[in-house]
Amino acid sequence: MAFIEVKDITKNYQVYKREKGFANNVKSLFHREYTIKEAVKHINFNIEEGESVGYIGMNGAGKSTTIKMLAGVLTPTSGSINVGGIIPYEQRKENARQMGAVFGQRSRLNWDLPMTDTFELYRRMYNINYERFKENVNFYTELLDMGEFINRPVRQLSLGEKMRANLAIAFLHDPRVVYLDEPTIGLDVVAKAKIREFIREINSKNRITIMLTTHDMADIEKICDRLIFIHHGEVFYDGQVTAFKETYGAAYKISVICPEQLHNVQEGLSLLSCEDNKYTFEGDKRILSIEHALALLTGQGKLISSLQVEEASIESIVMNIVGYAKQKTNRVEEG
Incomplete structure (x- = not known):
């Protein structure tokens, strides 16, 4: 009991x-x-x-x-x-x-x-x-x-x-x-x-x-x-x-500062932005782990001066879930 x-x-x-x-x-x-x-x-x-x-x-x-x-x-x-x-x-x-x-x-x-x-x-x-x-x-x-x-x-x-x-x-x-x-x-x-x-x-x-x-x-x-x-x-x-x-927060972001050009190397890791030598990539744990993504980025032989990983917080996951639920409700009401 x-x-x-x-x-x-x-x-x-x-x-x-x-x-x-x-x-x-x-x-x-x-x-x-x-x-x-x-x-x-x-x-x-x-x-x-x-x-x-x-x-x-x-x-x-x-x-x-x-x-x-x-x-x-x-x-x-x-x-x-x-x-x-x-x-x-x-x-x-x-x-x-x-x-x-x-x-x-x-x-x-x-x-x-x-x-x-x-x-x-x-x-x-x-x-x-x-x-x-x-x-x-x-x-x-x-x-x-x-x-x-x-x-x-x-x-x-x-x-x-x-x-x-x-x-x-x-x-x-x-x-x-x-x-x-x-x-x-x-x-x-x-x-x-x-x-x-x-x-x-x-x-x-x-x-x-x-x-x-x-x-x-x-x-x-x-x-x-x-x-x-x-x-x-x-x-x-x-x-x-x-x-x-892990279930609802599969997305993660990796920010890299590098004076040389970095490129997207594998499915599951996409380039979101590039400005003033700062590259921001978005990954999906279900396709590509953070460890694997970091290994791919650092293994390009480029001069990386800064690297930061940002995983989804509980707060952001909850906001996404609530936002999705509202959109779904609105679509049902409009339909």
């Missing part, structure tokens, strides 16, 4: 159908018409304990709705969810004890208290053994580099410091699963790197199940091994991050 089991869940909302005009406004006082919005459509997936999973999709795809159902905040319209033997929306207290959560910039910290007091507050809330509590506080303080600000009121902390503090709170009670929604939003490069490293290490060291939703695809690549991509409320892809890139 998987740690998280999601079976054929749907989530529908009634949306009030508002019409213009005074007469319609009066009419709505006595009789309202509603439409049904399908936020999540028959989603299925299983997650094993200790996995790190990226859960991605465009705005309105159903990511946050799914996470809220897993957290026990929302009840599915149909289908079932089981997290560690608990039905989240029926056993909310038990589910809350086994989970942690960080939702973007929505802080769980007390504005006027220093982190030391906030830690103590959460120790009492979760009834954490005192020895284990001290061990965790010391561990997360060191791992997240919070020593410099742990005794300062939260209102004096920077955004990056608050995010690190929220992460420490989420992991403090040794949860079995942690849901992270945009944990690096608004942070600088250094802060993002520190948080990604922390999440990856905790997942590896303590085998805590991580489910991450984000619009920063670099978070997915640095933290997660598995990717679930939903589109219009349905699962489009569920598998390894590497397999996703």
Whole structure:
């Protein structure tokens, strides 16, 4: 049995159908018409304990709705969810004890208290053994580099410091699963790197199940091994991050600076542009590997002063998939 089991869940909302005009406004006082919005459509997936999973999709795809159902905040319209033997929306207290959560910039910290007091507050809330509590506080303080600000009121902390503090709170009670929604939003490069490293290490060291939703695809690549991509409320892809890139991101670019003329040498590698001695080639991994393409270009006996390879990122792949889906939908509607 998987740690998280999601079976054929749907989530529908009634949306009030508002019409213009005074007469319609009066009419709505006595009789309202509603439409049904399908936020999540028959989603299925299983997650094993200790996995790190990226859960991605465009705005309105159903990511946050799914996470809220897993957290026990929302009840599915149909289908079932089981997290560690608990039905989240029926056993909310038990589910809350086994989970942690960080939702973007929505802080769980007390504005006027220093982190030391906030830690103590959460120790009492979760009834954490005192020895284990001290061990965790010391561990997360060191791992997240919070020593410099742990005794300062939260209102004096920077955004990056608050995010690190929220992460420490989420992991403090040794949860079995942690849901992270945009944990690096608004942070600088250094802060993002520190948080990604922390999440990856905790997942590896303590085998805590991580489910991450984000619009920063670099978070997915640095933290997660598995990717679930939903589109219009349905699962489009569920598998390894590497397999996703290989399947949907076969294209790559090679930029070469060379004062001598380079030429296209094989099928699967085409010249896109040539300007000021800079050649840009586009290749297809399904026809020609990057290693083979580089060997062919450097083996021409030319004086190459610079060479750069750019593979498709998860972000570019997702944008291409969404763009293709929109074009397909438009063609169907026009037809």
